[in-house]
């Protein structure tokens with residue numbers, strides 16, 4: 144498989160996992176998931192993980208997966224190779240897994256004494272991959288096997304931190320995010 148093809152498939156297949164975090168930033172606010180609860184002297188998750196942000200982020204990822212599925216055949220014809228159509232379970236694994244990974248990362252941040260918004264290099268950039276890929280493999284095993292070859296997974300691991308840093312710096316400069324990570 145040509146490198147361009149591998150990168151295009153990796154990017155397309157991961158879009159429903161990339162968008163939820165950005166949608167949550169735009170839609171976030173309201174009641175925190177942890178309800179303000181603390182464990183010891185620290186919050187369980189913190190005010191940065193809200194019900195609204197999580198719900199809207201997941202819905203945005205699912206909607207995007209549905210839209211990509213509609214245009215996938217035409218895009219495939221245009222580029223000369225197949226791009227993934229998303230089954231409902233694949234979409235749920237990617238979008239829901241991304242939000243879950245972000246929430247688990249906040250849990251780890253609070254446990255390690257980091258305040259809301261603190262940086263946690265590595266975790267910040269890959270938290271959603273670490274949960275969304277295994278969850279998708281679990282929920283939509285055949286779909287996952289069909290699209291996520293070892294090469295595609297390697298591209299995802301390299302591409303994701305680059306895209307994450309870029310989009311967060313842009314969101315920060317636009318005043319949408321409080322920190323550039």
Ligand code: CTP
Nearest residue numbers: 167168171172191192193196197249259260261
């Ligand atoms: N957000 C949300 N719900 C989520 C994820 C994000 O409401 N499940 C919103 C919050 O307004 C949050 C913003 O998106 O402040 C930025 O997300 P993120 O950087 O993940 O949160 P932080 O505020 O940095 O908090 P943390 O340190 O826990 O990551």
Ligand code: K
Nearest residue numbers: 245248267270
């Ligand atoms: K985060």
Ligand code: MG
Nearest residue numbers: 260261322324
């Ligand atoms: Mg943050």
